[in-house]
Amino acid sequence: MTPLTRLTAVAAPLLLDNIDTDTIIPSREIRSTGKTGLAAGLFAGWRYRSPAAREPEPSFVLNQPRYAQARILLAGGNFGCGSSREHAVWALAEYGIRVVIAPSFAPIFFGNCVRNGVLPAAVAAAAVRDMAQAVAADPQGNPLTVDVRAQSVSLPDGRRWPFPLESEPKAMLVEGLDAIDLTLQSQQRIDAFLERDRRARPWIYLGAGR
Amino acid sequence: MLAIDRIFLHERMGAVALGSLAASGRRVADPRRAFCVMDHIVDTRPGRGDRTLMPGGQAFISETRRAALEAGLTLYDVTDPDQGIMHVISPELGIVLPGCTLVAPDSHTCTQGAFGALAWGIGSSEAEHALATGTLRVRRPRSLRVILSGRLAAGVTAKDLALALIARYGAGGAKGCALEFAGEAVAALDMEARMTLCNLASEFSAMTALIAPDDVAFAYLQGRRYAPQGASWSAAVAQWRRLASDPGARFDEEITLDAAAVEPMVSWGVSPAQSTGVTGVVPPAAAQRPLAYMGLRAGQALRGIPIDAAFIGSCTNSRLSDLRRAAALLAGRHVAPGVAAICVPGSSAVKRAAEAEGLDRVFQAAGFEWRESGCSMCFYAGGESFRPGSRVISSTNRNFEGRQGPGIRTHIASPETVAASAIAGAIADPRELLS
Ligand code: SF4
Numbered sequence: 001m002t003p004l005t006r007l008t009a010v011a012a013p014l015l016l017d018n019i020d021t022d023t024i025i026p027s028r029e030i031r032s033t034g035k036t037g038l039a040a041g042l043f044a045g046w047r048y049r050s051p052a053a054r055e056p057e058p059s060f061v062l063n064q065p066r067y068a069q070a071r072i073l074l075a076g077g078n079f080g081c082g083s084s085r086e087h088a089v090w091a092l093a094e095y096g097i098r099v100v101i102a103p104s105f106a107p108i109f110f111g112n113c114v115r116n117g118v119l120p121a122a123v124a125a126a127a128v129r130d131m132a133q134a135v136a137a138d139p140q141g142n143p144l145t146v147d148v149r150a151q152s153v154s155l156p157d158g159r160r161w162p163f164p165l166e167s168e169p170k171a172m173l174v175e176g177l178d179a180i181d182l183t184l185q186s187q188q189r190i191d192a193f194l195e196r197d198r199r200a201r202p203w204i205y206l207g208a209g210r
Numbered sequence: 211m212l213a214i215d216r217i218f219l220h221e222r223m224g225a226v227a228l229g230s231l232a233a234s235g236r237r238v239a240d241p242r243r244a245f246c247v248m249d250h251i252v253d254t255r256p257g258r259g260d261r262t263l264m265p266g267g268q269a270f271i272s273e274t275r276r277a278a279l280e281a282g283l284t285l286y287d288v289t290d291p292d293q294g295i296m297h298v299i300s301p302e303l304g305i306v307l308p309g310c311t312l313v314a315p316d317s318h319t320c321t322q323g324a325f326g327a328l329a330w331g332i333g334s335s336e337a338e339h340a341l342a343t344g345t346l347r348v349r350r351p352r353s354l355r356v357i358l359s360g361r362l363a364a365g366v367t368a369k370d371l372a373l374a375l376i377a378r379y380g381a382g383g384a385k386g387c388a389l390e391f392a393g394e395a396v397a398a399l400d401m402e403a404r405m406t407l408c409n410l411a412s413e414f415s416a417m418t419a420l421i422a423p424d425d426v427a428f429a430y431l432q433g434r435r436y437a438p439q440g441a442s443w444s445a446a447v448a449q450w451r452r453l454a455s456d457p458g459a460r461f462d463e464e465i466t467l468d469a470a471a472v473e474p475m476v477s478w479g480v481s482p483a484q485s486t487g488v489t490g491v492v493p494p495a496a497a498q499r500p501l502a503y504m505g506l507r508a509g510q511a512l513r514g515i516p517i518d519a520a521f522i523g524s525c526t527n528s529r530l531s532d533l534r535r536a537a538a539l540l541a542g543r544h545v546a547p548g549v550a551a552i553c554v555p556g557s558s559a560v561k562r563a564a565e566a567e568g569l570d571r572v573f574q575a576a577g578f579e580w581r582e583s584g585c586s587m588c589f590y591a592g593g594e595s596f597r598p599g600s601r602v603i604s605s606t607n608r609n610f611e612g613r614q615g616p617g618i619r620t621h622i623a624s625p626e627t628v629a630a631s632a633i634a635g636a637i638a639d640p641r642e643l644l645s
Contacts, residue, residue, distance in 0.1 A: 016499075018381050018481050020610050028592030031266045033225035033273050035334075045612050078382035078415055082610060083589075084317040085223075086333035107351075107386040107417045108317060112333035166349060179335075180236065183211065183343045190345060193213060203438035203446050204215045204310060206242045 001117045003176040004098055008145040011101070012061045012070035013132035019075055020082030021109065025091040026051070027083075038091035062095075066139045072146065074132050075102040077125060080109025089116045099146045101153060101163075103128055114169035115179065119146065121153060121163040131155065148173050211347055212328075214340045216243055216305055218296050218314035219283070221274040222250040222591075227315060227337040228277035239344040241282035245305060246274065248288045249295045251591050254554050254581040260288060263593030281341075294557020294583045297321040297525040301405065302559055304434025308423035308450040313340050317412045318525050318607065324404035325431070326423030326453050328388075331412065351417040354387035355461040358395035360470030365641035367535075368403035369527060369605070369624040371395065372410035373475035373485040375467050381483040384416035387463065390455060391421050395469030401430040402529040409526045413482040413607055422454035476512050476637055477609045477622045479504060484609075488512055488627060488639045503611050504619050505601070512637050517621070518600040519550040520632035521614075522578075524588040527605035527625045528556030530563050536605075536625040537569045539633070539643045540576035546635025550596060551578040554586040578632070590615040603631040 028051075029041025044051040047060045056063045062070065073092070079102040080088060089112045092100070098118055103125040105113075113120040123131075134142045134155050145154045148170065154160040171177045183190075198205050219227060224246050231238070238244055251270055253262045260271050271288065278285045286293045292303060297318055300306045308326035313319060315337045322329035332340065340346050358371060376383065389411055391404075399407065404421050411419030421427075428447055431437045438446045473487040479500035486493070492501070492510045501508060506515070522528065522536055533555065545551045553573045555561035561583055564570055570580045587594060588606045595615030596602055602620050605628050606613075609620040623631070626640035633643070 018483075020608075022589070022608070022610050022613055026612060027589055028265075030222075031592075033229060033270055035226060035230070045616070051616070081381060081413075081415060082317065082608060084315055084331040084333055086315075086335060089333075104382055104385065104415075106382075106415055108331050108333055110386075111336060115333065115335040168347065168349075179347055180234075180339050180342050183339065183345055183347060186211065190211075190213070190343065194344070197213065201309070201446075201449070203307065203442050204243075206436060 001176045004117050004173045006147050008143050009071035010069045010139050011072035011074050011135045011144045012067040013074040014061050015076050017076035018078045021085050021088040024088040030087050035090045039094035042091040042095045071096050072099040072144050073097050077103040079105050081106040084108045086112045089113050089118050093118050114172045123161045123163050127161045211345050215310040216312040217340050219246040220250050221248045221270045223315040224274035225277050227334045231338045236342045238281045238341045244283045246278040246283045247286040247296050250585045252288050252584045254584045254586040264591040295525045298556035304431050304437030309453050318409050320411045320418040321405050321409040323418050323420035324408040325427050330418035351388040352462040354389045354463045356391050357393040357466040358469045359393050360468050362469050365644050366472055367624045368406040370472050370475040372407050374472045376414050376483050377485045381481045382415045384414040386417050389416040389419045402531045423450050474627050480611050515637045517603050519596045519602040520628050521552050521604040522625050522628050523554030523586050524606040526607040530560050532625045533564050533569050536629040537572040539629040541572050543633050545577035545632040551632045553578045554581040555583045557583045603628050
């Protein structure tokens with residue numbers, strides 16, 4: 001996974017609340033059991049007039065030439081709600097979106113983001129609107145700068161907004177840390193727990209299947 | 211770090227998670243506690259096999275099967291008598307137990323919190339982590355108690371209760387909290403209704419939902435295949451009785467709803483929060499976008515809106531009690547001309563039990579198709595859908611744009627409301643059929 005520390009890029013505003021993962025990547029766009037080949041299906045229901053023919057819908061934000069270079073998405077609250085499909089994040093990342101800024105995120109989507117090098121930055125709705133306003137006035141002239149270490153988003157005019165990020169998701173993003181490797185370092189503690197737990201709750205530890 | 215007691219995979223995510231795990235040279239830590247089922251994209255038409263209507267769907271099934279068997283998981287395959295939607299079969303088989311942790315790459319895993327388990331949906335990378343390490347690294351969620359006071363009126367169900375809650379507090383209302391449902395209305399629900407209630411916590415942006423396990427839960431689980439037996443059962447129950455929150459427990463947040471005031475609910479928009487009582491109207495101040503998609507006007511009465519199709523199924527409302535209640539309204543009646551009506555039992559066991567009581571004949575005599583179990587048309591995977599542009603009344607959980615197919619307009623409601631509407635050919639109040 002590519003670490004993410006700092007990014008200055010064009011942001012695309014899509015300020016609708018409750019954008020769900022079916023909308024981010026419709027189920028019919030998930031055609032294989034892999035994690036790739038998803039970028040063309042990103043927002044397919046909104047992005048194409050006819051998803052089958054892939055004819056672009058000119059009014060959709062990512063189809064507007066001024067947002068063609070967007071690597072940051074500005075969105076409404078509860079972004080990524082609905083299905084747990086990690087494909088939503090894989091599609092965003094493959095398309096080139098590394099940061100989503102929204103007032104709030106659905107919990108599963110948030111977890112999926114940090115495991116795939118995509119930053120979910122939660123800032124107040126009013127701040128997202130302010131950013132969107134500045135960006136819409138001049139997308140190229142007003143790129144957003146996201147600093148993961150400092151946990152802030154800023155505009156060229158100096159306005160700056162902080163976002164929360166706990167130490168572990170931060171380490172995953174900044175260092176590209178693999179959570180499984182990290183956990184396996186605690187194997188002894190895990191084994192010790194299991195040994196105690198096996199005595200306390202034997203019914204949890206099933207025999208050889210059916 | 212939490213120890214994960216049970217992991218459940220399905221064919222939509224199983225191959226990708228197990229494949230990625232194998233590719234990184236890792237193994238499943240304890241395959242005896244990992245399960246896999248074919249539910250999401252399997253065909254539900256009678257006489258099914260691996261062939262499925264989703265383009266490329268067969269590969270999801272065969273690759274998941276191979277990966278699951280290779281990894282030594284317990285697999286409920288397409289034609290297994292125990293096959294069904296994971297959140298239906300896990301309780302049926304006693305895989306979920308009070309006090310256990312259970313995860314699955316599926317957002318409705320919170321359904322199983324109805325048993326006092328910590329059950330939540332995860333992504334594919336987290337599923338890999340849980341498989342490889344038997345643990346997950348989780349941030350302690352904030353806690354939210356939802357007190358549902360009073361008793362539900364006749365003809366009003368757990369589905370209506372959940373939709374009323376989401377409509378009142380918003381689709382993001384639970385803000386990622388772990389949510390406990392409590393109160394008189396919850397205690398009075400049977401296990402299947404409790405599962406319906408917890409299922410919809412996913413549409414409320416809860417990390418998970420749970421209900422304190424009580425005698426109702428213990429009675430449901432006793433004797434199930436993976437539930438403890440004999441002396442182990444008594445020891446387990448003694449431990450499970452201590453799981454309930456202390457009387458003075460403090461929650462980060464608390465909200466309430468009077469269950470007695472809830473009426474049958476129907477969604478009018480493209481989020482479950484966009485729901486209102488069946489006797490109500492589309493809110494006069496409703497946003498344009500959902501109305502345009504749904505083809506409705508602000509202020510329009512919901513009752514009487516003509517429908518093209520009716521669907522009973524999904525992990526929300528496809529258990530035996532759901533089918534019984536719908537069948538009670540359908541008996542001796544017929545769906546309106548031109549309405550496509552489909553019933554998909556939640557599991558093969560539910561299907562057999564329903565058939566043993568003759569419910570299949572009631573559904574079919576009323577004009578419903580009677581299917582094999584699975585997720586079916588709860589979601590559109592590129593295969594089967596309703597006629598383009600159809601307006602569907604559905605006992606499922608999501609009315610998102612395109613959820614049931616391109617341009618499909620979904621109204622979510624209880625199985626009773628779906629049955630009553632199918633008969634009327636338009637959105638209808640099931641209470642009018644109760645005598
Ligand atoms: S029935 Fe629908 S909501 Fe439930 S697991 Fe299947 S696809 Fe998901």
